[in-house]
Amino acid sequence: MSKEKMFNCEQKDYIINRLKALGAADVGFCLADRVERIPCRAEQRIPAGAKVLIVAVFGYYSGEYPGRNVAKYAIPNDYHKIIGDLLKEAVADFEEHFPNRQFAGFCDVSPFNETQAAQLAGLGVVGKNGLLINKETGLYHFIGEIATTMELEPSEPSEGECLGCGRCTAACPTGAIGAADKQGCLSAVTQRKGELTAEEQKLMRKTGTVWGCDICIDVCPMNGKRLTEIAAFKEELLPVLEQENVKDALKKKAWGYRGISVIKRNLAAVYGEEK
Ligand code: SF4
Ligand code: SF4
Known part of the structure; x- marks a missing residue:
């Protein structure tokens, strides 16, 4: 392995470990310009020259509830805040660890097609219902991504399809x-x-x-x-x-x-x- 590649691996390992320590179930990388862009105001936050998306899935499944009348994702408190806070913590850490590099985190309110980004980052295939199927979280997850100016080698995209069982x-x-x-x-x-x-x-x-x-x-x-291993998804x-x-x-x-x-x-x- 070349020195440059080894250095890249170390950087990626640091990012993966940090995000997993914050509760991500799976983490991958893809090139930002391969991901479909969705025009929205959040686009303004993408750092100039951002080349890579660090993509993470965060599981929210906390159990079965008899009489439940809302979707499982809506049982805990608002994921925008919960995942938003986790991504902010990750971004602050990365800014300190990788000076002169820029980062911006997104979840749901995102200028990127998150499902496609996750598939390109090797985090799972897309089911017939249009949802990402991840090996760790199944379909109970939120996708978060951090756009960065770091040059990180992309992961192998996930190939294939779901079982197609219908x-x-x-x-x-x-x-x-x-x-x-x-x-x-x-x-x-x-x-x-x-x-x-x-x-x-x-x-x-x-x-x-x-x-x-x-x-x-x-x-x-x-x-x-x-x-889920995320404490905030088990409260209230x-x-x-x-x-x-x-x-x-x-x-x-x-x-x-x-x-x-x-x-x-x-x-x-x-x-x-x-x-
Ligand atoms: S076709 Fe079957 S495997 Fe594919 S998403 Fe639907 S239920 Fe899941
Ligand atoms: S696609 Fe059908 S089963 Fe899936 S969330 Fe919508 S109504 Fe429900």
């Missing part, structure tokens, strides 16, 4: 998998503002869903149930939303951005006015 397509209650228009997806329906159609309300009642939908994730045989868990607890949780949960009226509308659709 269980997700068969279980999806809306036919959204493979459809050109994803607006019918139950997760999107619960997040949409405005009135729900009678059909949408019926579907929410049938599935008992107040926020989000995990059906295509839960049925996937490539999924795993490794419990709220698997069952009710009229009484919604207001208190509003500022802490990922669904809070939609506001109380959408959640109350959803609760009414599922349970009637009483819940």
Whole structure:
């Protein structure tokens, strides 16, 4: 191995170990210009000359909850804050350890197609439901990426596909998998503002869903149930939303951005006015 390559490996090992110490389940690297860009305001934060994305998956699975009426990702407090804080800590560490290099972290509100970035960084294949399947976290994870001016060798992209078993397509209650228009997806329906159609309300009642939908994730045989190692994903868990607890949780949960009226509308659709 050349000296330069060895040095690159050491840098990468440092980054991987640091991110894993912060709770990442898996870490890889890809070239930024190979990843589809999504125009958004966050684009302004990409460091000039950033060539590489350090990509990490953070598992959030904390168990099964009888009577759960929100998607599992929405049970703990808002992942934007939790992963955002972890990425900030990582960026501060890298800035100190690699002076004269720039870093900027993103999660979900990102100018990069995160699923594609993760696949290119060797972190898993993309399932028929469009979600990344990682060997450690299955489909229960968030993807975070740090754009950097460091020159790090990219990982081997993940090759191949999911099993193609079709269980997700068969279980999806809306036919959204493979459809050109994803607006019918139950997760999107619960997040949409405005009135729900009678059909949408019926579907929410049938599935008992107040926020989000995990059906295509839960049925996937490539999924795993490794419990999260991130402490913040194990605290203040709220698997069952009710009229009484919604207001208190509003500022802490990922669904809070939609506001109380959408959640109350959803609760009414599922349970009637009483819940
Ligand atoms: S989240 Fe639910 S509605 Fe959306 S594609 Fe998956 S199973 Fe279908
Ligand atoms: S359920 Fe089957 S087809 Fe769907 S993502 Fe998982 S492995 Fe692929």
